[in-house]
Amino acid sequence: MANVPNWLVPLIIRATGRNKVFVTEAGALERIRERVARPEPFEPPKKLRTDVEVKREDAAGWPVFTITPTGGKARGSVVYLHGGGWVNEIVALQWQFAAQIAAEASTVVTVPIYPLVPKGTAAEALRGAREIAESSLKAHGSVVLVGDSAGGQISLSTAQVLRDAGVALPLTVLVSPAVDQTFNNPRIPGVQPSDPWLAVPGGRVLADKWRGELKLTDPVVSPLFGKFKGLGPLAIYTGTRDVLNPDAHLLAEKATDAGVEVSFTEQVGQLHVYPLLPTKIGAAARRDIAERIKSALS
DSSP, rough: OOOTTTHHHHHHHHHTTTTTHHHHHHHHHHHOOOOOOOOOOOOOSSOOOOOOEEEOBBBTTBBBBEEEEESSOOOOOEEEEEEEETSOOOOHHHHHHHHHHHHHHTTTEEEEEOOOOTTOOOOHHHHHHHHHHHHEEEEEEEEEEEEEEHHHHHHHHHHHHHHTOOOOOOEEEEESSOOTTTTOOOTTTHHHHGOSSSSHHHHHHHHHHTTTSSOTTTTOOGGGSSSSSTOOOEEEEEEEEEEEEHHHHHHHHHHTTTTTOOOEEEEEEETTTGGGGSSHHHHHHEEEEHHHHHHHHH
């Protein structure tokens, strides 16, 4: 990834219209209509990395890709759930993130392409993610869940369900996770003016579609309302210019109070999913994530 100056990222987000889906309710509804009419491609870039191999083997009724490092023996596995507001498909930066984890953590990374709104729901995503995580655990002996943004919600909900089934994961990595779809945290309005990307109006529309028949406070939809006791370690990454940052703090507090080992990395002035962005601080965060995963799978 090329290094982009931090100050330039918000300008790129606004210039490319990446924030339009979140800024207004109308923008969110328009994006849903666009995705129905013109589904986005989800295949990985043809030139991803020379030190990994990518294969597609569908599972849980979804397209599923497996990224395997070509140099040396892989240890354990990762299931990576991409973000995108439950409406946007996986993009190149996310593919590059998954491939970097595979190469630098020397592990097999599975990338499910889960159904998005208006067809996909939180319950369906949880069902498939759990099935794939359990298959990865059986095949590779251990599995780490990784998710950014909306994928962070799916990852944490899945970790809670696996915990209930007696599986304590060695690590769950949450990058700017969306853990409370009510958007009722009283600190959010104070953060909103500084966030050039996400916003509450569109977020609420998308969350309402994603919940299906469940309540927004159901842990399947909003894992912040779930139980944390017995979860394996959590690694949380968040930037202060992100409307999801206040809930990341609540997540860390609730998990810590429940006796969960929590690593909380907050970067002042950084945006939503900053570890995935092509900046120097993003590159440092990606290396840190890969190292954490490698250590957890050792």
